[in-house]
Amino acid sequence: MLLCPQRLVRVRPQALLSAPCRSPGYWHRSSWTPNTRHALQYALNHTSTIQQRSRDGQTVGEVATEPSESEPKQDAEAGNSKQAAKIPRRPKAGLRRISKTSVKSILFSHGLRPSYATTVQQGLNHEIQREKRILSDKSVAIATITRGRSIYNTKGRRLRVWQRAYEEIYKAKHYKREVNDERVIPALDKTGEAILAKIQKDCNGAFRKLWAASDRDFKAKHWQALALWLLRNDVRMFLDFLIVTMKGKETPDFTMVTDCLLYVDNFYYEELKDWTTGPREHGYSWMIEYCMRPATWPILAPPQKGIRLYIRRARPYGVRLAFRTMKERKIQWRAETQLCFVNRFTQLGHADRALNALKLLPRLNDPIFTMNSRGVLRHCCKLLTLDTVEDGESGRNFRILPQLLEMGVRPDRDMMNVVLANAYKTGDHQLGADMLQFMTSQDYAFDSYTYVTLLTNAVSRGDQARVHELIREVDAQEEIRNNPYVANKIFHAHYIFTAKHMDIDADPSGVFYSMLDMYNNLHDITPLKELFIIPPHYKAREEGTNTPPTPMALYIMIATYFRCGCRVSTVQRMYSRFQELVRQGHPSIAPLAATDHTYNEFLIALRKSSRAMHSCVRLVEDMLHPQGNMAIEHAKPSYRTWAILLSVFLWHRRPAAAEKIKDMMEKHQVPYNDVTWNLIINGYANAQKVQETAAAMKAMEAQGFALDSYTMKSLRYLRDPERLWVAVDELDHAAQEADSVRSSTAENPAAIEDALRDELIEKGLQKLGDKNKPKD
Known part of the structure; x- marks a missing residue:
């Protein structure tokens, strides 16, 4: 009877002795609580703080206390019965x-x-x-x-100590306060301080050797105190420390590593995202992949927040490896983790992998994340942005949408808005009209996203009547009319139909002031004054009463000002002011430097005068080598920027300078497109260079670009167009001869030797003839 574990617990309840004993005559306190109902019942009924770890890896403190005298006995008994219901039972037969x-x-x-x-x-x-x-x-x-x-291969005292200490430092960091109780955090002893000195002096040298030579007990004794000290005092050094301790067969517990990296990522990611280490300069993503590699993930109850951290920060191959590992090993995961895979694959543009991850969601039987829950539909909306149209056996259809419908997803308005946008992006107006008719028949209420999509399509097609019809619908709905995205889209439509494609009989100043009045009703006019765009006599609203302008609204006003007529000297003065404000980090104007659109408008305005060619070159150099405020990621010259710069020198008939621009494009690996080739052909035709024009046309066709109406329009500048077609025929004939020579020499290698011998004989006869000529 004395050896019965249950009897021992009854006799000595406070000790919670484990069974069986380690050696005869000696009872050992195990770090694991005995798996007996009596021992757990005692622990639950007495005052203690039981640290539990949730499935998501968070530490939760649950305080169990004895009922006070003021509480009714029935409530106490009810509480005890609830606690007893949580006691783990013996495993089932299966x-x-x-x-x-x-x-x-x-x-x-x-x-x-x-x-x-x-x-x-x-x-x-x-x-x-x-x-x-x-x-x-x-x-x-x-x-x-x-x-x-794991050097902590039990869920015992050391893990409970870690949970209390980690929770304390995490809350202190989150609430930006001091630690309440330093006693719960393991302190460094003399040996630990000596190890810390090695880490600070040479982490990848002396400390690496010391750690590799140490046994398991030594590592388990000092790892927690070192990790917590470094997390609190030197997070960069902690990353090097963690990488070293994750090498070898024995490594820290995965849950502890997860806690540390969640702490680092939540509080220091912006500071450490560009961090590198080692001679190969491994970065933050590599560190996450190495320290949280899927091969170390527990199969049973892994920390889900840690896995989601890995999915968010890992590189594409690491994400694919994680998904494959979880499927092959049948690691437990939750619906949030599954949706994290869907979101990450969508970000990477892997639509098929995102669909495969989404198909596994119903197997989890999560009552919150069903296929038609709000969270799942939001991920489906993002996934549909990757949708395309393909021709199949049943006709032309979307690629992703039918698969979502087969999974049981019922599209809501947000999803249908994305489907409508995708339909218009295909260029098939009828397909978009069908989707719009379906939304109307199903009583989907149009929102701001719907109207922005409809306005964008109408503007791209140049359908001015449809734009006016949509504006009337918007004006009847106050909430949509006040939406900034819809207002900006209407503003953009007005710019397209009045300023960008200005009628010949229109008054440029009238167009400018109509655009300025519309802008003044939407946004603050102060940034335009700072760019010297506002005329002195213009009566504007009180400054600061409207919202700050969006980059799109500012760009539209700058482009309108240029297109409605202004001198080149004014454009140069505005550009100097623009660059000054960008360098100062102006909150409204500096974001314009993040794209090439505003720079291109300056180029188009400057190319009117041959005296401004040096300003055009300086503008592109400013884009290549930005100076000043680097908080804004400056845009590099796009192929359109290079094409406009090339057109400047071709238009002013500076072929030598144009050739230098082409060399610069090759240096910066800017590919030619149909616009670039048409500009080159236009420049050669203007300069009456027939052979170069013919060669450019052949090169354009060789790269897969067809001769279009713009190409033929450029050929009208040639004074003798017949010479062009003769030159084209000559190039075709030369290409055929070169092909025939290559094919004949490939079939008969001896022909190469004969041709070389004949060439040498011919050169020798020519030299002999030159020597025998009489001297004058």
Whole structure:
């Protein structure tokens, strides 16, 4: 009777002794609570703080206290019955218990110490019972190896100490306060301080050697105190420390590594995203992939927040590896983690992988994240932005939308808005009209996104009547009319139909003031004054009463000002002011430097005069080598920027300068497109260079660009167009001869030697003839 664990617990309840004993005559306190109902009942009914770890990896403190005298006994008994209901039961008959012999065998075969088989076995069986999982032999082996490699291979005292300490420093950092109780945080002893000195002096040298030569107990004793000290005092050094300690067969517990990296990512990511280490300059993403590699993930109850951190920060291959590993090993995951895969694959543009991840969601049977829940539909909206149209056996259809419908997804208005936008992007107006008719028939209420999509399509098609019809619909709905995106789109439509494509009979100043009045009703006019665009006599609203302008609205006003007529000297003065404000980091004007649109408008305005060619070159140099405020990522010259610059010198008949621009384009690896080739052909035709024009036309066709109406329009500048077609025929004839020579020499290698010999004989005869000529 004395050896019965239950009787021992009844006799000595405060000790919570474990059974069986380690050696005859000596009872050992195990870090694992005995798996008996009596011991757990005692622990739940007495005052103690039980640290639990949720499935998401967060530490939760749950305080269990004895009922006070003021509380009714019935409530106390009810509370005890609820606590008893949470007691883990014995495993069901279908659940498999792992034997100690098999654990020993697995550990020994992988070079791990079999002496830890008892704690590993107890931990595995405890998790299997709690999670009610049936593991295959392969999964048992992986789980055993993962647990056996941890220097903290038990869920005992050291893990509870870590949970309390981590929670304390995390809350202190989150609430920006001092730690409440320093006693719960493991302190460095003299040995730990000596190790810390090695880390600070040479982490990848002396400390690496010391750590590799240390045994498991030494690592387990000092890792927590070192990690917590570095997290609080030197987070950059902590990353190097973590990389070193993750090498070798024995590594820190994965849950502890997850806690540390969640702390780093939540509070220091913006500071460390450009961090590098080692001679190969490995970055932050590599560090996440190495320290949280999927091979180390627990199969049973892995920390889900840690896995989601890996998915968010890993590079594309790492994300694919994580998804494949979780499927092959059947690692437990939650719906949030599955949607994290969907979101990451969508960001990477991998539509098929995102669909495969979404198909697995119903298997999780999560009542919150069903296929028609708000969270899932939001991810489906993002996924539909990658949708395309393809021709199949059943006709022309979308590629992603039908698969979502097959999964049971019922599209809401937000999804239909994306589908409508995708339909118009295909260029098939009828397909967009069909989608719009479907939304109307299904009583989908149009929102601001719908009207922005409809206005964008109408403007791109030049359908001015449709734009006016949509504006009337918007004016009847106050909420949509006041939406800034809709207002900006209407403003853009007005610019397209009045300023950009100005009627010949229109008054430029009238067009400018109509655009200025519309802008003044929407946005603050102060930035325009700072750019010297506002005339002195213009009566504007009181400054600061409207919202700050968007970059699009500012760009439209700058382009309108240029297109409505202004002197080149005014454009040069405005550009100098623009660059000054960008360098100062002006909140409204500096963002314009993030794209090439405003720079292109300056180029178009400057190319009118041959005296401004040097200003055009300086503008492109400013884009290539920006100076001043680097908080804004300056745009590099696009192919359109280079094409406009090339047109400046071709239009003013500076062929030598144009050739230099072409060389610069090759240096910066700017590919030619149809616009570039048409500009080159136009320049050669203007300069009456027939051979160069013919060669450019042949090169344009060779790169897959067809001769279009713009090409033919450029050829009208040639005074003798017949010479052009003769030159084209000559180039075709020369190309055919070159092909025939290559084919004949390929078939008969001896022909090459004969041709070379004939050439040498011909050169020798020519030299002999030159020597025999009489001298004058």
